[in-house]
Amino acid sequence: MRLAWDPTDEAFREELRAFINAHCPPQARVGKDFLGGDDEIIPDWAREWQATLFDHGWMIPGYPPELGGRNATPVQTLIYLEELARQGIPRSVHFGGYAIVGPSLLEFGNDEQKAMAPAAIRGDTVWCVGMSEPDAGSDLANLQTRAVLDGDSFIVNGQKVWTSYATVAQKCFCYVRTNPNVPKHKGISVLIIDLDTPGVDVRPLRQISGGSEFAEVFFTDVVVPASNLVGELDNGWRITMGSLAHERGGLWVEGVFGCQRAVEGLVALAERRGLAGDPAVRRRLAAAYERVASLKALGYKGFAGFAQGSSAPEHSYMKLATAELRRELFELGMDLLGPYGAVVEPAFTEERARWQQGFFVGLAANIGGGTSEIQRNTVATRVLGLPKS
Incomplete structure (x- = not known):
C-alpha cells in the first residue's frame, strides 16, 4: 500500500510552498483559528494578498488562469486546501465573493454577469450574499423578501439578517421571492442589487466577539433592473443549492x-x-x-x-x-x-x-x-x- 501523493502532485505542493514563502504577508501567517477581529473588516493586506493569489494562479487553482487558477487537478486542489489550512493561511477574509458569487455567476449568469466573476474572485468587487432572514433563518425556502416585476424593473421589499460584509460590500447576491402563489421552493429568484441603490439600508450587528462582520439589510421599494436577474425567473432554488454546494x-x-x-x-x-x-x-x-x-x-x-x-x-x-x-x-x-x-x-x-x-x-x-x-x-x-x- 502506498499512502502518498505522486511526484507530480508533490512538486505542485512544493511550488505552492515556495510561492507562500515568497509572497504571503506576515498578517496572514498568524495561524488564526477564525477570521475577523481586525479594526477593518477587510484590511488592506488581505485585499492585496487575495489579488496576489489571483494574479499568480493560486486563488482557485482548478480554474483557468483568467479566473485566478492554473487548471489544477482535483487532487492538486485538495493539496492546495490542505496546505493553506495546515499553515492557517486564509485566501480571503470575505468568503462570499470567490466561493459563492463567482462560481454561481459562471454557472448561471448571462455573458454580462459572467464578466463580473473575475473581479468577485480577485476581490476587486466586494459582495455580500442575501440569504438569511429574521423569520426564515437557514430555511431558505421560507424567505419572504419580495421582488415584484414592474415593467423593466423589480421592486424589492424585505429584510435580510446576518449578512456578512454588507457594511463594506458594493453588491448583494440577493435571494428574493418573485412568485408567492407556487410551492415555496419554486417561487425564488436571485437578483444582483447595488447596495448604493436608494431604499437600501445597511445596519451593522455587533457580535459577542466584538467584531461587526454581519449586518441587517433592509430593502424599501428598491428598484432593480430586470437585467440583474441571475438565471431564470422563479428558478432560484437551483442557484441556492449550487451556492451552498460552492460554500461547503x-x-x-x-x-x-x-x-x-x-x-x-x-x-x-x-x-x-x-x-x-x-x-x-x-x-x-x-x-x-x-x-x-x-x-x-x-x-x-x-x-x-x-x-x-x-x-x-x-x-x-x-x-x-x-x-x-x-x-x-x-x-x-x-x-x-x-x-x-x-x-x-x-x-x-x-x-x-x-x-x-x-x-x-x-x-x-x-x-x-x-x-x-x-x-x-x-x-x-x-x-x-x-x-x-
Whole structure:
C-alpha cells in the first residue's frame, strides 16, 4: 500500500510552498483559528494578498488562469486546501465573493454577469450574499423578501439578517421571492442589487466577539433592473443549492485542519500550565486527537469517491462534525486556563484570548453554511435514508 501523493502532485505542493514563502504577508501567517477581529473588516493586506493569489494562479487553482487558477487537478486542489489550512493561511477574509458569487455567476449568469466573476474572485468587487432572514433563518425556502416585476424593473421589499460584509460590500447576491402563489421552493429568484441603490439600508450587528462582520439589510421599494436577474425567473432554488454546494465544497478541509491546529495548541497549553500529566486532561486531549484523525480519514475517503465521479455522502457529515468539535476544543482551552478562561481582554490572558474568542466564534460555526440542525436533517434523509417527518 502506498499512502502518498505522486511526484507530480508533490512538486505542485512544493511550488505552492515556495510561492507562500515568497509572497504571503506576515498578517496572514498568524495561524488564526477564525477570521475577523481586525479594526477593518477587510484590511488592506488581505485585499492585496487575495489579488496576489489571483494574479499568480493560486486563488482557485482548478480554474483557468483568467479566473485566478492554473487548471489544477482535483487532487492538486485538495493539496492546495490542505496546505493553506495546515499553515492557517486564509485566501480571503470575505468568503462570499470567490466561493459563492463567482462560481454561481459562471454557472448561471448571462455573458454580462459572467464578466463580473473575475473581479468577485480577485476581490476587486466586494459582495455580500442575501440569504438569511429574521423569520426564515437557514430555511431558505421560507424567505419572504419580495421582488415584484414592474415593467423593466423589480421592486424589492424585505429584510435580510446576518449578512456578512454588507457594511463594506458594493453588491448583494440577493435571494428574493418573485412568485408567492407556487410551492415555496419554486417561487425564488436571485437578483444582483447595488447596495448604493436608494431604499437600501445597511445596519451593522455587533457580535459577542466584538467584531461587526454581519449586518441587517433592509430593502424599501428598491428598484432593480430586470437585467440583474441571475438565471431564470422563479428558478432560484437551483442557484441556492449550487451556492451552498460552492460554500461547503472546501469547508471540511479547513474544518478538520482547524481542529488539528486547535488540538496541537491545547497540548502546548497543557504543557505550559503543568497539566500534561493530569490523567483527566490527557484523556480529553487523546479523545480530541482521535476525533480529528477520524474526521480527516473520513474526509479523504469522501474525496476519493468524489474524484472518481461518485457522490461523497461523508461530506454531508463533515461540516456538522467539525463545527461542533471546534467549539468543544475551544471550551476545553478555556477549562485549561482555569480562572483566566473567563478573561476575554487579549492583553490580560494567554495567547491574546485565543481560546475565549475561538469559543465565541465557534458558536457561529454551527450556523454558517447551514445550521447543525439543517445538517442533521440532510444526513438523516440523504445519507441514512430516513423518512421525512
